[in-house]
Amino acid sequence: MNTNLTRLFTLAQQPARRIIGLMSGTSLDGLDVALCRFSGHGPATQVVVEHFATVPYSETVRHEIRRIFAQTTVELQHLTLLHAWLGTLHADMVLDCLARWQVPPGEVDAIASHGQTMFHAPRHQHGLSNWPNATLQLGDGDHLAVRTGILTLSDFRQKHVAAGGQGAPLAVYGDYLVFSQPGEDRLLLNLGGIANFTYLAGSLDASQVFSTDTGPGNTLLDAFVRELYPGTQYDENGALAAQGRVHEALLAALLAHPFFAADIPKTTGPELFSSAYVRAAQHVSGSTGLSPTDLLATLTAFSAAGVGRAVRQAFGPERSFPVYASGGGMHNPTLMAALSRELPHCRFSTTAALGIAPDAKEAVLFAILANETLMGEARPLGHGAQAVPAVALGKISFPG
Numbered sequence: 001m002n003t004n005l006t007r008l009f010t011l012a013q014q015p016a017r018r019i020i021g022l023m024s025g026t027s028l029d030g031l032d033v034a035l036c037r038f039s040g041h042g043p044a045t046q047v048v049v050e051h052f053a054t055v056p057y058s059e060t061v062r063h064e065i066r067r068i069f070a071q072t073t074v075e076l077q078h079l080t081l082l083h084a085w086l087g088t089l090h091a092d093m094v095l096d097c098l099a100r101w102q103v104p105p106g107e108v109d110a111i112a113s114h115g116q117t118m119f120h121a122p123r124h125q126h127g128l129s130n131w132p133n134a135t136l137q138l139g140d141g142d143h144l145a146v147r148t149g150i151l152t153l154s155d156f157r158q159k160h161v162a163a164g165g166q167g168a169p170l171a172v173y174g175d176y177l178v179f180s181q182p183g184e185d186r187l188l189l190n191l192g193g194i195a196n197f198t199y200l201a202g203s204l205d206a207s208q209v210f211s212t213d214t215g216p217g218n219t220l221l222d223a224f225v226r227e228l229y230p231g232t233q234y235d236e237n238g239a240l241a242a243q244g245r246v247h248e249a250l251l252a253a254l255l256a257h258p259f260f261a262a263d264i265p266k267t268t269g270p271e272l273f274s275s276a277y278v279r280a281a282q283h284v285s286g287s288t289g290l291s292p293t294d295l296l297a298t299l300t301a302f303s304a305a306g307v308g309r310a311v312r313q314a315f316g317p318e319r320s321f322p323v324y325a326s327g328g329g330m331h332n333p334t335l336m337a338a339l340s341r342e343l344p345h346c347r348f349s350t351t352a353a354l355g356i357a358p359d360a361k362e363a364v365l366f367a368i369l370a371n372e373t374l375m376g377e378a379r380p381l382g383h384g385a386q387a388v389p390a391v392a393l394g395k396i397s398f399p400g
């Protein structure tokens with residue numbers, strides 16, 4: 001038997017294992033690296049985050065990604081080069097983290113790598129009849145495996161699409177296993193570049209869970225901060241938006257897109273929610289001369305309104321939930337205050353209250369997906385139109 005298969009067989013029988021989860025999201029702020037220790041799988045999963053770091057992307061890395069990120073026309077050679085380059089870059093970032101944490105690579109059982117989303121194209125967004133849901137993440141898993149010597153699982157979204165999903169959100173699989181709590185219906189809200197939430201039923205009924213994107217989280221805020229305040233990456237602590245006033249007509253124009261009325265679950269990305277989208281809405285609403293702070297105040301309200309709409313769409317206007325937030329947007333008090341106004345019946349805290357640092361949550365999620373693929377079995381989640389594909393996700397790359 002191929003020795004790689006023997007190793008895999010042995011790994012799948014270990015009572016505990018260490019898996020590194022990697023996530024680099026749509027904000028392009030850096031690579032999140034979470035070294036996790038697992039025991040068990042399925043609903044018995046126990047996960048402890050031993051180390052976590054966000055390795056920032058340099059301006060050069062951001063620039064090279066932005067040359068093709070979320071664009072319909074790109075240089076094919078650059079896309080091809082990025083696949084290998086990002087795989088190697090992520091491998092080096094992992095090795096640097098392990099050196100800093102004084103963990104030998106030989107003591108890590110697997111890497112779970114999301115890769116960098118370059119283009120997300122659910123059918124409802126590309127609108128091309130007879131073409132499928134599709135999504136593309138770059139940063140090749142074989143490069144990670146060979147460079148680090150660690151078994152690598154990667155490219156998690158393709159199986160979801162192949163089995164009938166849109167390729168996202170994947171959070172639902174891990175949220176259900178790790179954050180379900182008997183007796184408490186709860187929402188797990190991630191405020192990344194794009195915002196999404198998972199609903200978990202206190203009955204632990206797997207058929208009730210679902211997750212959906214809600215619209216932009218930070219992506220538009222970041223884009224306009226970069227444009228209006230050169231050299232600044234984001235609206236730190238929401239300070240700029242806090243000085244502005246929401247332009248109600250622009251907000252209404254931003255919310256007029258059919259995405260917000262479409263059935264749940266739905267996914268989206270910066271391909272749709274771009275600067276061009278905002279400019280078109282400004283044109284329609286007669287707000288092209290808006291001051292920078294008023295524009296940021298309106299975009300902050302827009303992100304919160306998207307979450308509010310999706311929650312009301314799913315549960316009606318009155319339902320109250322504990323909401324456990326994660327992702328960079330939870331560091332923005334102006335956004336969090338707008339969310340509290342949108343959902344006055346909800347009580348907001350973060351996943352720290354559930355034992356997982358909120359900045360690490362998405363990287364941990366991919367480690368959980370790898371743990372399931374190695375140890376568990378695919379289980380049905382959701383039902384009807386909100387059914388989640390019952391599949392094991394990720395492609396396996398051997399180091400040799």
Ligand SMILES: Nc1ncnc2c1ncn2[C@@H]1O[C@H](COP(=O)(O)OP(=O)(O)OP(=O)(O)O)[C@@H](O)[C@H]1O
Binds near residue numbers: 028236329
């Ligand atoms: N102190 C802060 N104040 C305001 N915003 C912040 C702060 N810290 C982080 N952010 C926001 O969070 C963003 C990064 O969030 P995160 O790392 O969750 O995104 P991501 O993982 O790239 O997104 P996605 O989940 O869509 O893939 C930053 O670009 C910024 O907009």
Ligand SMILES: CC(=O)N[C@H]1[C@@H]2OC[C@@H](O2)[C@@H](O)[C@@H]1O[C@H](C)C(=O)O
Binds near residue numbers: 167192
């Ligand atoms: C295609 C893609 O990369 N989507 C991301 C993005 O970032 C947030 C939101 O949009 C979510 O749908 C997804 O990531 C999380 C980790 C998910 O799949 O659950």
